[in-house]
Amino acid sequence: MVKFLERCYVYLVFVFLYMPIAVLMAYSFNDSRSRGTWGGFTLRWYAELFQDRTIMTSLYYTLLIGVLASLIATIIGTMAALGIHNSRGWKKKLIMNITYIPVLNPDIVTAISLMILFVFAKVRLGFITLLLAHITFNIPYVILSVLPKLRQLNKHLYEAALDLGATPGQAFWKVIIPEIMPGIVTGMLLAFTLSIDDFVISFFTTGSGVSTLSITAYSMARRGINPKINALSTIMFVFVLVLLVIVNIRQEREQKKGRGGKNGAKSQSGGYSPEHSDPQFGTEWV
Amino acid sequence: MKKSSAMIPYLVWMAIFIIVPMLLVVYYAFTVTTPEGSTWSLDNFARFFEPIYLRVLWRSLALALVSTVICLLLGYPVAMIMAGNAFTRKNVLMLLFVVPMWMNFLLRTYAWLTILERNGFLNILLTRLGLPQINILYTSTAVVLGMVYNFLPFMVLPIYSVLSKIDKGVIEAAGDLGANAVQVFTRVIFPLSLPGVVSGITMVFMPALTTFVISRLLGGGQFTLIGNLIEQQFLVVGDWGFGSAISMVMIIFILLSMAIMSFFEGEDKEATLW
Numbered sequence: 001m002v003k004f005l006e007r008c009y010v011y012l013v014f015v016f017l018y019m020p021i022a023v024l025m026a027y028s029f030n031d032s033r034s035r036g037t038w039g040g041f042t043l044r045w046y047a048e049l050f051q052d053r054t055i056m057t058s059l060y061y062t063l064l065i066g067v068l069a070s071l072i073a074t075i076i077g078t079m080a081a082l083g084i085h086n087s088r089g090w091k092k093k094l095i096m097n098i099t100y101i102p103v104l105n106p107d108i109v110t111a112i113s114l115m116i117l118f119v120f121a122k123v124r125l126g127f128i129t130l131l132l133a134h135i136t137f138n139i140p141y142v143i144l145s146v147l148p149k150l151r152q153l154n155k156h157l158y159e160a161a162l163d164l165g166a167t168p169g170q171a172f173w174k175v176i177i178p179e180i181m182p183g184i185v186t187g188m189l190l191a192f193t194l195s196i197d198d199f200v201i202s203f204f205t206t207g208s209g210v211s212t213l214s215i216t217a218y219s220m221a222r223r224g225i226n227p228k229i230n231a232l233s234t235i236m237f238v239f240v241l242v243l244l245v246i247v248n249i250r251q252e253r254e255q256k257k258g259r260g261g262k263n264g265a266k267s268q269s270g271g272y273s274p275e276h277s278d279p280q281f282g283t284e285w286v
Numbered sequence: 287m288k289k290s291s292a293m294i295p296y297l298v299w300m301a302i303f304i305i306v307p308m309l310l311v312v313y314y315a316f317t318v319t320t321p322e323g324s325t326w327s328l329d330n331f332a333r334f335f336e337p338i339y340l341r342v343l344w345r346s347l348a349l350a351l352v353s354t355v356i357c358l359l360l361g362y363p364v365a366m367i368m369a370g371n372a373f374t375r376k377n378v379l380m381l382l383f384v385v386p387m388w389m390n391f392l393l394r395t396y397a398w399l400t401i402l403e404r405n406g407f408l409n410i411l412l413t414r415l416g417l418p419q420i421n422i423l424y425t426s427t428a429v430v431l432g433m434v435y436n437f438l439p440f441m442v443l444p445i446y447s448v449l450s451k452i453d454k455g456v457i458e459a460a461g462d463l464g465a466n467a468v469q470v471f472t473r474v475i476f477p478l479s480l481p482g483v484v485s486g487i488t489m490v491f492m493p494a495l496t497t498f499v500i501s502r503l504l505g506g507g508q509f510t511l512i513g514n515l516i517e518q519q520f521l522v523v524g525d526w527g528f529g530s531a532i533s534m535v536m537i538i539f540i541l542l543s544m545a546i547m548s549f550f551e552g553e554d555k556e557a558t559l560w
Contacts, residue, residue: 003371003372006367006370006372007367007372007373009363009364009367010364010368010372010373010379013360013364013438014382014383016435016438017383017386017435017438017439018386019401020394020397020398020400020401020435021386021389021394021397023397023400023401023407024393024396024397024400027400076295076296076299077296079292079293079295079296080292080293080295080296080297082293083290083291083292083293083294083296084293086290087290087293095293095297095300098300098304098305099300101304101308102304104540104544105537105540106492106493106495106513106536106540107496108496108498108513108516108517108533108536109311109496109533109536109537110307112311112516112520112529112530112533113307113308113310113311113533114303114307115520116307116310116311116314116526116530117302117303117306117307117310120310132303133303135299135303136299136303136304139296139299193388197388197390197391199390199391199392199499200498200499204520204521214390214392217390217392217393217396218392218499221392221396221399221503222502222503225399225400225403229393229396230400232393233389233390233393233396233397236389236390236393237388237389237390237393240388240389240390241385241388244388248381
């Protein structure tokens with residue numbers, strides 16, 4: 001009986017969490033502009049969405065910024081993780097604390113501080129500033145995804161490679177990098193997701209003419225309800241969902257491998273596995 | 287392995303895009319620009335204590351607090367049930383809990399517009415059931431609802447992760463030693479889950495305090511929270527000094543809550559955070 005009530009309670013909370021998304025998606029297929037009526041199933045809003053120049057341009061910028069920012073952040077972040085892993089003492093602590101700043105700061109503070117920097121340095125707000133801002137908030141997540149992989153790494157692996165005749169370069173590229181690759185890929189996917197999900201930081205660091213899907217959706221939503229936003233939301237949700245399912249499957253596979261492995265190291269790669277206390281809280285500091 | 291020179295690009299990047307912007311915020315917060323030039327001053331902070339802005343701060347704190355309390359009351363039982371034995375496939379369940387967060391929070395908030403508006407989903411449903419309509423859109427109730435909806439998972443996840451790690455033996459021992467169910471909860475389970483509760487509270491309270499999108503979309507154009515105030519100063523009014531001062535107050539709140547968090551979590555911070 002208690003179990004039954006417990007289950008009911010959790011299901012109710014799930015209804016609360018999923019109902020708005022379901023309603024939103026349902027209305028994207030509603031062939032009637034007014035909410036009050038169900039005018040039958042239609043794909044009209046999707047068709048209109050793809051003909052909308054503003055939305056298509058925003059989509060282009062969203063994807064371009066997402067790809068560029070996550071790539072650059074992955075390179076800088078992975079190198080940083082290698083460096084941090086090998087540093088010790090107060091230096092390491094200081095760098096880690098600074099790394100946490102963009103993660104813990106509310107987005108609006110990160111956003112206005114970057115905006116001040118760009119205006120102060122007389123950089124015209126636009127594509128470049130948007131890209132720089134995205135790289136900045138992405139790097140910490142890459143670092144936090146790669147570091148656990150480095151910690152799991154067997155210290156003697158590198159030495160073994162050298163003993164077996166590899167040059168330091170070979171040992172690094174052929175032994176170390178493949179070992180930490182899962183962390184790098186997870187970090188990159190995470191960065192990409194955060195990038196296309198971001199609104200607040202983009203809103204403050206972009207200039208006229210360059211806007212992402214979130215910004216376009218916001219300016220449309222401010223003017224009231226528009227079925228095209230529903231269609232857009234549905235597409236974005238499905239897209240991000242697919243991406244994150246990929247991330248999760250990867251991590252699960254990693255964990256299985258970790259359990260099966262001889263040292264039984266518990267996989268603790270940062271990211272979306274449900275055991276972790278705070279998936280993705282960075283984006284939500286709005 | 288590799289020398290720490292690999293870190294250099296990141297160090298440079300951090301310096302330019304994290305440290306310098308923070309210093310600029312501090313600089314603008316402490317200076318006032320007059321036609322004669324800019325001077326050091328505390329005026330921006332003094333302005334913050336004018337009644338009109340204090341009211342904004344008070345309202346933001348109140349709404350964030352209410353949302354946090356509701357999240358805790360709603361979320362703690364969820365975390366406990368999930369950590370208990372009512373469900374078998376806990377991983378799938380937690381995943382289902384996280385999935386809504388993968389949707390852009392802006393769109394998640396927008397979804398409530400569709401539900402709450404005058405001819406929205408909720409009122410259609412109520413009319414069908416023969417109940418009176420309710421119009422809570424553009425009120426603080428709608429804003430709190432939006433906050434609870436957006437931030438509830440942040441309360442549940444940390445509490446769940448602490449609860450699921452509690453040694454079942456401890457709970458059994460308490461029972462064997464004569465504690466009843468209520469005592470087991472108040473004297474054993476709850477105190478042990480405190481780190482999770484604290485981190486949950488911080489993770490809900492801070493974003494709730496600084497949001498400007500939820501209040502803008504669900505509270506309407508006139509509804510001002512501290513986040514909206516910052517936004518206005520930078521994008522509408524153009525008073526960077528005042529905007530920076532408010533941001534600094536925000537940062538102080540964060541540092542305080544981080545200090546509280548690390549006090550409760552001890553040295554284990556890195557492990558619990560990720």
